Amino acid sequence: MAHTPFGYEIVNGRIEVHELEAKQLKLLIKSYLSGKSLANAAKESGINRTHGGITRILTDEKYLGNEMFPRLISKSQFEQLQEERFKRAKKLGRLNRVKEKDSFTPCLEFTIGKIEMKHENLIKQAEYIYSLIKGEVT
Known part of the structure; x- marks a missing residue:
């Protein structure tokens, strides 16, 4: 595996929960859902990533758990995150924006x-x- 997602680590060839990062992830989610911006939620949780990096963390379904990755968040938390992201995007007018295709x-x-x-x-x-x-x- 070329990249281990935030919140996980490889120990003896197996993917396990990285305890500190898992706590930071949960704090990030809590802060974001409480209304903080991505940047402020990340700063508060001690995660030093770009805006895009934080967005990837908040949209990564691996945190729900699967045959490779242990569960870090519940399905309801994940759905809340997606609803909040949609709500904010709608409020900022970022929905239905169509990128012009190069012809x-x-x-x-x-x-x-x-x-x-x-x-x-x-x-x-x-x-x-x-x-x-x-x-x-x-």
Whole structure:
């Protein structure tokens, strides 16, 4: 496992609860649900992570427990967190924001110039031939 989620540690090849981080996680959740901002809740709980890092912690379903990870929070706590995040996003007008997609249309028509040179080195010959390919710009 390349990254052990906050609140867990690997001991003798098994994932176990990291007691200090688990306490910090519970304090983070309590502070956030009491109305504190992500930054203030993280600061109060002693977690030094970016805003995105704290968001990932609060949305990680691993804390509910599964065959690999021990349970750190209850399903009702997790649902409360998601409801609170939704409520705050709605209040701030962050719902239904659509990111503009970059429009890219690949060129599907190509031409190749006249092959006038022949290299003994096959790699050089391939490079030369590929350099003759021109895409039709529309």
